[in-house]
Amino acid sequence: xxxxxxxxxxxxxxxxxxxxxxxxxxxxxxxxxxxxxxxxxxxxxxxxxxxxxxxxxxxxxxxxxxxxxxxxxxxxxxxxxxxxxxxxxxxxxxxxxxxxxxxxxxxxxxxxxxxxxxxxxxxxxxxxxxxxxxxxxxxxxxxxxxxxxxxxxxxxxxxxxxxxxxxxxxxxxxxxxxxxxxxxxxxxxxxxxxxxxxxxxxxxxxxxxxxxxxxxxxxxxxxxxxxxxxxxxxxxxxxxxxxxxxxxxxxxxxxxxxx
Amino acid sequence: xxxxxxxxxxxxxxxxxxxxxxxxxxxxxxxxxxxxxxxxxxxxxxxxxxxxxxxxxxxxxxxxxxxxxxxxxxxxxxxxxxxxxxxxxxxxxxxxxxxxxxxxxxxxxxxxxxxxxxxxxxxxxxxxxxxxxxxxxxxxxxxxxxxxxxxxxxxxxxxxxxxxxxxxxxxxxxxxxxxxxxxxxxxxxxxxxxxxxxxxxxxxxxxxxxxxxxxxxxxxxxxxxxxxxxxxxxxxxxxxxxxxxxxxxxxxxxxxxxx
Amino acid sequence: xxxxxxxxxxxxxxxxxxxxxxxxxxxxxxxxxxxxxxxxxxxxxxxxxxxxxxxxxxxxxxxxxxxxxxxxxxxxxxxxxxxxxxxxxxxxxxxxxxxxxxxxxxxxxxxxxxxxxxxxxxxxxxxxxxxxxxxxxxxxxxxxxxxxxxxxxxxxxxxxxxxxxxxxxxxxxxxxxxxxxxxxxxxxxxxxxxxxxxxxxxxxxxxxxxxxxxxxxxxxxxxxxxxxxxxxxxxxxxxxxxxxxxxxxxxxxxxxxxx
Numbered sequence: 207x208x209x210x211x212x213x214x215x216x217x218x219x220x221x222x223x224x225x226x227x228x229x230x231x232x233x234x235x236x237x238x239x240x241x242x243x244x245x246x247x248x249x250x251x252x253x254x255x256x257x258x259x260x261x262x263x264x265x266x267x268x269x270x271x272x273x274x275x276x277x278x279x280x281x282x283x284x285x286x287x288x289x290x291x292x293x294x295x296x297x298x299x300x301x302x303x304x305x306x307x308x309x310x311x312x313x314x315x316x317x318x319x320x321x322x323x324x325x326x327x328x329x330x331x332x333x334x335x336x337x338x339x340x341x342x343x344x345x346x347x348x349x350x351x352x353x354x355x356x357x358x359x360x361x362x363x364x365x366x367x368x369x370x371x372x373x374x375x376x377x378x379x380x381x382x383x384x385x386x387x388x389x390x391x392x393x394x395x396x397x398x399x400x401x402x403x404x405x406x407x408x409x410x411x412x413x414x415x416x417x418x419x420x421x422x423x424x425x426x427x428x429x430x431x432x433x434x435x436x437x438x439x440x441x442x443x444x445x446x447x448x449x450x451x452x453x454x455x456x457x458x459x460x461x462x463x464x465x
Numbered sequence: 466x467x468x469x470x471x472x473x474x475x476x477x478x479x480x481x482x483x484x485x486x487x488x489x490x491x492x493x494x495x496x497x498x499x500x501x502x503x504x505x506x507x508x509x510x511x512x513x514x515x516x517x518x519x520x521x522x523x524x525x526x527x528x529x530x531x532x533x534x535x536x537x538x539x540x541x542x543x544x545x546x547x548x549x550x551x552x553x554x555x556x557x558x559x560x561x562x563x564x565x566x567x568x569x570x571x572x573x574x575x576x577x578x579x580x581x582x583x584x585x586x587x588x589x590x591x592x593x594x595x596x597x598x599x600x601x602x603x604x605x606x607x608x609x610x611x612x613x614x615x616x617x618x619x620x621x622x623x624x625x626x627x628x629x630x631x632x633x634x635x636x637x638x639x640x641x642x643x644x645x646x647x648x649x650x651x652x653x654x655x656x657x658x659x660x661x662x663x664x665x666x667x668x669x670x671x672x673x674x675x676x677x678x679x680x681x682x683x684x685x686x687x688x689x690x691x692x693x694x695x696x697x698x699x700x701x702x703x704x705x706x707x708x709x710x711x712x713x714x715x716x717x718x719x720x721x722x723x724x
Numbered sequence: 725x726x727x728x729x730x731x732x733x734x735x736x737x738x739x740x741x742x743x744x745x746x747x748x749x750x751x752x753x754x755x756x757x758x759x760x761x762x763x764x765x766x767x768x769x770x771x772x773x774x775x776x777x778x779x780x781x782x783x784x785x786x787x788x789x790x791x792x793x794x795x796x797x798x799x800x801x802x803x804x805x806x807x808x809x810x811x812x813x814x815x816x817x818x819x820x821x822x823x824x825x826x827x828x829x830x831x832x833x834x835x836x837x838x839x840x841x842x843x844x845x846x847x848x849x850x851x852x853x854x855x856x857x858x859x860x861x862x863x864x865x866x867x868x869x870x871x872x873x874x875x876x877x878x879x880x881x882x883x884x885x886x887x888x889x890x891x892x893x894x895x896x897x898x899x900x901x902x903x904x905x906x907x908x909x910x911x912x913x914x915x916x917x918x919x920x921x922x923x924x925x926x927x928x929x930x931x932x933x934x935x936x937x938x939x940x941x942x943x944x945x946x947x948x949x950x951x952x953x954x955x956x957x958x959x960x961x962x963x964x965x966x967x968x969x970x971x972x973x974x975x976x977x978x979x980x981x982x983x
Contacts, residue, residue, distance in 0.1 A: 276701070277710050285698040293690035300686065305886050326882045344667045344709025344719060345700055346674030348693040352681055357878050359641035360616050360682075364585045367674060368564050369662045381641075382877035382899075403887045408862045415864030415885060422870055423878075424685045426942045427818065431811035434866040439803045441863055442794070450862025451795050460862060535960070536969050544957045552949035559945065603926045603968025603978060604959055605933030607952040611940055618900035619875050619941075623844045626933060627823050628921045640900075683944045 211241035213249070216398065219256040219405035221249050222309070228264025233272035234317045239291045243298055250302045256405035256412070258306045259397060260325065266312020267334070268321060270350075273343070289349055292317055296324040296353055300420055303413040305404055309397050310334045311390065315372070316347055319383075323353035326416065328384040329397050330375045336383060337372035358383050408446035409464040470500035472508070475657065478515040478664035480508050481568070487523025492531035493576045498550045502557055509561045515664040515671070517565045518656060519584065525571020526593070527580060529609075532602070548608055551576055555583040555612055559679055562672040564663055568656050569593045570649065574631070575606055578642075582612035585675065587643040588656050589634045595642060596631035617642050667705035668723040674700075729759035731767070734916065737774040737923035739767050740827070746782025751790035752835045757809045761816055768820045774923040774930070776824045777915060778843065784830020785852070786839060788868075791861070807867055810835055814842040814871055818938055821931040823922055827915050828852045829908065833890070834865055837901075841871035844934065846902040847915050848893045854901060855890035876901050926964035927982040 210227040223245050225232035232238075249255050262268050271288070279285055299306050299321075308314075308322045310330035315337045322328045322336065338347035338354060347354075347367055355363045362381050366373065375387035388396045404412065418437045422430040441447055445463045453460035469486040482504050484491035491497075508514050521527050530547070538544055558565050558580075567573075567581045569589035574596045581587045581595065597606035597613060606613075606626055614622045621640050625632065634646035647655045663671065677696045681689040700706055704722045712719035728745040741763050743750035750756075767773050780786050789806070797803055817824050817839075826832075826840045828848035833855045840846045840854065856865035856872060865872075865885055873881045876899050884891065893905035906914045922930065936955045940948040959965055963981045971978035 273710050273714055277707070277714065282698060282702055285701045286694065289694035289697045290691075293694050297687060297690060305882075326886065327879060341666045341670055341674065342709070343713045344670045344703070344705035344707075344721065345697070346670050346677070348674060348677045348681075348697045348700065349690065351674075351678055352686060352689045352693050355678065355682060356686065361586060361641055361644050364564075364678065365644050365659075367678065368585065368666075368671065369659065370666070371662070382879055385879050385883050400883075400887065403889070407859045407886075407888070411859055411862045411864050412886065415859065415866060415869075418864070418866045419869055419873065419882065419885065420686075422866075423873060427870060427874065427938075428815060430870045431815060431867065432808075434870050435804065435807035435811050438807045438863070438866045439800060441866065442803045443800055444862070446862035448795070448862075450860070451791050454861045455791055455795065462862065532969050532973055536966070536973065541957060541961055544960045545953065548953035548956045548960075549950075552953050556946060556949060600925045600929055600933065601968070602972045603929045603962070603964035603966075603980065604956070605929050605936070607933060607936045607940075607956045607959065608949065610933075610937055611945060611948045611952050614937065614941060615945065620845060620900055620903050623823075623937065624903050624918075626937065627844065627925075627930065628918065629925070630921070679945075 209241045210238060211245050213245060216259070216401070218254055220259065220401045221255050222259040222261060223249070224261055224263050225268055226263040230272055231266060231269035231313070232262040232264065232318070234268060234270055234292060234321070235272040235275050236288060236291065239295050243295050246295070246298050246302060250304055256304065256409055257401040258304050259309050259401060260306060260321065261309040262312070267310045267314040268318030269313060270316025270318045293349055296320060299324045301417070303416065305412060305416060307397060307401060309393065310384070311393070313337070316340055316350055320350035320353045323350070323357050323383060327400065329393060330378070330384050330387045331390050331393050332375050332387045334375045334387065335372045336378045337370065338366050339370040339372070341368065342370040354383065408450065408462040410444055410446050411441060414441045468500045469497055470504050472504060475518070475660070477513055479518065479660045480514050481518040481520060482508070483520055483522050484527055485522040489531055490525060490528035490572070491521040491523065491577070493527060493529055493551060493580070494531040494534050495547060495550065498554050502554050505554070505557050505561060509563055515563065515668050516660040517563050518568050518660060519565060519580065520568040521571070526569045526573040527577030528572060529575025529577045552608055555579060558583045560676070562675065564671060564675060566656060566660060568652065569643070570652070572596070575599055575609055579609035579612045582609070582616050582642060586659065588652060589637070589643050589646045590649050590652050591634050591646045593634045593646065594631040595637045596629065597625045598629040598631070600627065601629040613642065667709065667721040669703055669705050670700060727759045728756055729763050731763060734777070734919070736772055738777065738919045739773050740777040740779060741767070742779055742781050743786055744781040748790055749784060749787035749831070750780040750782065750836070752786060752788055752810060752839070753790040753793050754806060754809065757813050761813050764813070764816050764820060768822055774822065774927050775919040776822050777827050777919060778824060778839065779827040780830070785828045785832040786836030787831060788834025788836045811867055814838060817842045821934065823930060823934060825915060825919060827911065828902070829911070831855070834858055834868055838868035838871045841868070841875050841901060845918065847911060847918070848896070848902050848905045849908050849911050850893050850905045852893045852905065853890045854896045855888065856884045857888040857890070859886065860888040872901065926968065926980040928962055928964050929959065932959045
């Protein structure tokens with residue numbers, strides 16, 4: 207079956223995943239979710255790729271679930287399967303080894319907004335819009351709120367969830383849903399700047415860092431210190447930390463072995 | 466006994482709870498706390514009401530506990546009972562079925578500030594003031610900080626708690642303690658706009674959403690996804706989600722059955 | 725052995741801890757970490773001291789670990805010991821009895837940034853810089869992120885961690901890493917104003933408050949209310965709460981017994 211999830215290599219380090227189904231506003235259908243999980247896993251296991259960008263083709267980022275498909279599923283077990291698959295994609299992004307950057311234009315609604323919230327970093331065009339509008343169709347954005355409420359203040363998240371109203375890029379930046387927004391002309395350049403900065407680092411260091419970050423957030427501060435002290439030690443014993451420290455002290459550029 | 470906690474019906478969907486004891490600056494005395502719990506439970510069980518507003522009468526919202534009463538209680542068991550009752554009110558708001566909006570004017574201090582922080586949404590006049598000033602009377606705002614620290618950044622909460630100093634509405638909005646502030650002339654209209662937007666949704670959807678929101682915040686992201694996927698399925702199997710999706714696809718206004 | 729960790733008494737209530745090793749940019753070496761823990765414990769047990777300030781001497785606050793020392797340690801067990809000692813200092817600040825205020829000028833990098841994030845309050849000069857730049861030397865700032873991610877939004881923390889780039893005082897205030905920033909001329913005066921406000925309160929109240937604050941953050945809202953209701957009662961039974969409430973009702977200044 208043809209997949210609407212495409213991979214575009216930006217350079218040897220950076221790949222962009224494109225949701226290319228503009229006729230459904232890049233809906234997160236069963237098929238697209240399933241293909242996205244496969245593609246994220248593939249890039250996560252690709253030894254050359256250091257940073258993953260996710261974006262949509264056509265008018266905008268993603269409008270979330272495919273409502274026509276949703277209406278036809280009808281059975282409880284199928285809904286459960288769909289929402290679990292969607293959650294699996296979000297957890298794949300959070301628990302993966304590599305930084306994922308959302309590149310947003312147009313609308314990022316419902317599960318599309320969740321996808322933005324789930325990425326490590328997110329940048330958008332200045333006219334992008336974000337919403338958790340499920341309440342408007344009688345289906346509260348309960349899975350999207352897992353991601354949004356872990357990034358955004360509770361009262362602000364509740365306003366979005368209870369009213370279903372969209373917010374603009376400037377407010378999304380103010381409340382920490384995205385890192386920044388730029389004009390359409392500049393967005394690509396600015397995202398590549400961040401992606402290139404990150405891909406200039408040791409891949410091993412980034413992998414340890416990203417995975418340690420989300421794990422330590424789940425536990426108490428005391429346990430988080432015990433865990434991260436152990437991970438700092440693992441990191442310190444690797445070649446790249448020794449090289450990095452020596453390079454810094456010798457005032458030269460480090461040569462990463464990525465191990 | 467006459468109660469100082471009044472219910473004002475705004476329309477068939479929206480009710481306002483008024484703390485009407487201006488001579489104590491709407492203090493959260495034993496009696497008022499107890500009556501507030503009763504009134505919140507009553508409205509939560511009222512099949513017609515969709516949104517609850519809470520406000521104070523007279524000069525401001527609420528100055529918190531009644532200090533004269535507090536001085537007279539004297540016994541450990543009575544203090545324990547008072548603080549537990551106050552906590553019970555806050556949990557009733559958080560764990561209830563219906564969205565609660567704080568409408569604040571004048572001062573919201575100590576347990577009054579906690580009440581604002583505990584509501585799902587909060588709006589104030591532009592000259593409203595917020596504080597956790599217990600430290601000034603030797604009684605740290607320990608229960609208020611449960612609500613405030615779950616909405617507001619730690620260093621900003623600590624500044625309020627350790628100095629006891631008040632903050633204005635503009636700063637309260639900036640740090641996410643309230644959603645927004647308006648001039649006295651506009652506040653009522655703006656709150657009704659939000660309340661009417663929410664009350665135009667399916668009551669069942671809102672109930673599932675509010676309750677799922679606070680539960681998923683307490684657990685790890687992985688567990689939260691398992692839980693919310695299940696709740697999305699429950700929501701999807703209800704009549705209102707099917708109606709909402711069909712209405713959206715047919716480009717018509719949904720007719721909620723609230724089930 | 726001579727210690728580079730100095731205590732400067734500001735007045736009878738307030739003491740400043742100075743990291744005085746400008747030649748290493750006030751590095752958090754084994755020795756300095758160990759001495760800082762001792763000094764923090766000492767001041768925490770000093771019956772006269774009510775507020776602790778921490779600052780660096782020379783060009784800036786602290787550049788974090790001593791990289792020359794780090795390179796020479798070589799053995800896994802020594803690294804583990806160093807990172808555990810650093811974590812122990814941060815937990816000492818969080819779990820101590822007395823409010824700790826960071827006074828930052830110049831750079832607060834890596835474990836130096838962690839130290840700022842760990843303090844109850846933080847103020848800086850307007851030209852101060854903050855960073856978690858470990859990724860640049862192949863050693864991800866995994867322990868610093870425990871403190872930073874508990875104060876700052878996840879996407880903003882991730883941006884700092886993944887790029888290693890520094891942020892300025894204005895942005896650090898915006899994201900809640902510090903409370904405020906001032907010109908070099910004003911910083912000292914402004915910090916003393918806050919410290920004096922806090923030291924005018926009951927020491928017992930502040931101790932109960934600070935300790936209760938961090939403990940209630942670790943548990944669910946329901947448990948947090950049970951715990952803080954108990955602590956409010958303990959606080960209420962102390963002499964200072966009775967004195968504070970009476971003084972307030974009698975419109976006079978309270979005389980604290982600090983018990």
